[in-house]
Amino acid sequence: MSNIDKRNRLNEEVFTYKTTKDNKVFIYWKGKQVTVLSxxxxxxxxxxxxxxxxxxxxxxxxxxxxxFKHGNEKDNRSD
Known part of the structure; x- marks a missing residue:
């Protein structure tokens, strides 16, 4: 796995998910919804x-x- 995550981004909790009663899964990246699975x-x-x-x-x-694997994702921080 060390070859996959060279910058140790996966040590942080950048992705989260929430499951609903009807078994839909909402996946979030840094608090923003990026996909829904059903x-x-x-x-x-x-x-x-x-x-x-x-x-x-x-x-x-x-x-x-x-x-999310190319390394050129923006950080979304306002400077």
């Missing part, structure tokens, strides 16, 4: 993160959300 996608996600540690769960969410 049906088989949400079931698959919940199975993939079962019994995983924090960093592995962050990696799963990073892969699901897509374009």
């Amino acid at each position: 049906g088989k996608e949400s079931e698959k996600f919940l199975q993939r993160i079962l019994n995983k540690d924090h960093k592995e769960i962050q990696l799963v969410m990073a892969k699901i959300t897509g374009n």
Whole structure:
């Protein structure tokens, strides 16, 4: 896993998720909603993160959300 996360971004909690009663999963990046999983996608996600540690769960969410692996993402800080 060290080769995947060279800058140790996954040690931070940049991704979070919330599950609703109807088994939809909302995935957030730094507090902003980036994707919604439902049906088989949400079931698959919940199975993939079962019994995983924090960093592995962050990696799963990073892969699901897509374009978060190039290293050129903006920080969204106002200077």
